Amino acid sequence: MFRDGTSVLFHDTGEKRQHRAPYLVDNVDSKLVLTDQDEVIETVDFWERADYFDHQTSTGKNMQILIGNRPQRFDVTGSWYCHFWDTPGGGCKYCPIGAQGGEKKKKGEVLLTDPKEIVEVLAEGIKQRGRFANILITTGSILSGKQLLDDELNYHIELLKEIGKLFKTDRFPSQLIGTAYNREQLERLYNETGLMSYTADIEVLNETAFNRLCPGKAKFIGYQEWKKRLKIAAEIFGRGRVDTGLVTGTEIGNGIGFRTEDAAFAAVSEEAEELAEAGVSVAATIWQPSDIAILKNAKNPSLEYMIRISREFERLRLKYNLAVDFDDYRRCGNHPNTDLARLR
């Protein structure tokens, strides 16, 4: 964490990165500092353990194992497997979930966590005053059910109903990252639970790149349908209560997307504006190729491109008067572009 409270999440980094040297966090005069080329950039800190980490559930499980967290929110993960990977290569090509999920599937760890067990941990976790501002819920995509995605939806509804019992208000601080549901499913999600905000990650704002990067999402739902469902979600949950996650940078190069950063910026901006006009924000995650993803040897774009994208998305939120307070620095902390919302 930086000294202004900005949190920084990162994946499995190491010196093995092929394209650029990583930063080094070092100890200088007993202070933790971020360095680059032996120059101290800033003081930083580790984030703190949550109080509930020291507790066990009534069945003797370590609460720390059941629910993870960031400095600002609980991370409730219903299952660790994404069923787009049921078809070899069907998952998103930059995503580490496939390899991780595959290992967990072999170990039989893909079953959905019991909602009552999750709520037992949350009940303990929210006793820590001032720490947690949001509850993030997600599972890997589950395609089965009476309609496509019904099993995923039904699990989330059951879980949200249980969590809702912890709160006195009809709605409670919460974000669901789900697959893109249809109108009927979105209406059920909104009407049957106290969920406050909804996210369905389109991953990349370009149809050609989407089809190449996310073959499972393209096959079962499709790019245009995904966007349509996001707009429907904004009608139901309200403007500024819906967003979509991008893995920023995957739209450029590597035989997948645009050849230049300028071309990518123009196209992505246009599509982001279409979504913003309909009440949907965009949350940009910074792509760093994962060692266990299909695109492990790819090169991500320049820092300047990433910053231009962040500025543009904030400009669009201001232009269309969109709040993003369910996915900002205080409730998520993983998107530099939504960090900019604290400047308003």
Place this chain on the structure above:
Amino acid sequence: MGIDESKYGDWRSEELSAKEVIKKYPDVPKFVVYKTDIQRRGVVFSKEAMKLFDPKVHSAAASCLFSNDQGYKQLD
């Protein structure tokens, strides 16, 4: 202990540095620029840095579907 820059070629001459980006876009806080660049380039922790990690106080990894869940990677 520093990073062995010789492994990575001349990439620094091909793009703006974080300092240059901060100067070019003064409306963006430097913390947001460095956060972005850390996520883009990656980060490692020295052995000396990890001596400041107290497992009774600090948390080592975000346990989330979207993370690799491997915690802070220490420089060997």
